[in-house]
Amino acid sequence: MERIAVCPGSFDPVTLGHLDIFSRASNLFDRVIVLVSKNMMKSHESFTPQERKDMILRVTKNLPNLEVDIFGGLLADYVKDAGAIAIVKGLRAVSDFEYEFQMALANRKLYAGAETVFLTTTTENMYLSSSVVKQIAAFGGDISHFVPPEILDFIEKRLVKERQS
Numbered sequence: 001m002e003r004i005a006v007c008p009g010s011f012d013p014v015t016l017g018h019l020d021i022f023s024r025a026s027n028l029f030d031r032v033i034v035l036v037s038k039n040m041m042k043s044h045e046s047f048t049p050q051e052r053k054d055m056i057l058r059v060t061k062n063l064p065n066l067e068v069d070i071f072g073g074l075l076a077d078y079v080k081d082a083g084a085i086a087i088v089k090g091l092r093a094v095s096d097f098e099y100e101f102q103m104a105l106a107n108r109k110l111y112a113g114a115e116t117v118f119l120t121t122t123t124e125n126m127y128l129s130s131s132v133v134k135q136i137a138a139f140g141g142d143i144s145h146f147v148p149p150e151i152l153d154f155i156e157k158r159l160v161k162e163r164q165s
């Protein structure tokens with residue numbers, strides 16, 4: 001049986017921290033589906049779901065068992081339909097824990113057929129998040145240490161433009 005994991009997130013935009021989690025997940029599972037999903041708590045989006053998907057595809061070309069999908073519904077429904085056995089999330093600090101714990105419990109109530117698996121981030125990615133990247137770029141700061149080089153230009157142009165509008 002193929003062991004499928006779903007790696008959900010808003011990825012607005014994808015960072016080196018996410019990329020590290022994707023590649024480690026792809027070592028653990030036969031197939032990894034990175035799922036660009038909607039976080040209802042985040043009202044402002046800088047990139048469209050399709051742009052986020054395209055950026056992830058560009059930076060994961062070296063991971064043959066990874067694919068990217070977009071889904072606007074409940075994660076538990078997607079996971080069940082995909083036949084996945086795991087939801088993989090990156091855990092940075094204690095501050096992530098309560099929120100992630102709540103989501104893991106809710107997802108398990110909705111669908112008990114998959115386990116939420118937390119991968120701890122590497123120390124260099126501990127402070128990294130899409131919102132940190134967005135703030136730095138909007139003020140013209142250097143984000144080259146935080147996002148993959150292939151998409152650096154695209155992200156910088158968009159975020160600077162967004163700030164100016």
Ligand code: PNS
Pocket residue numbers: 008009010011037038039040042073074075076102103104106107
């Ligand atoms: O990267 P994020 O924004 O922390 O990811 C959160 C995300 C998108 C994974 C979460 O909001 C989610 O699962 N959204 C899909 C809708 C859903 O199932 N919500 C209930 C989760 S308990």
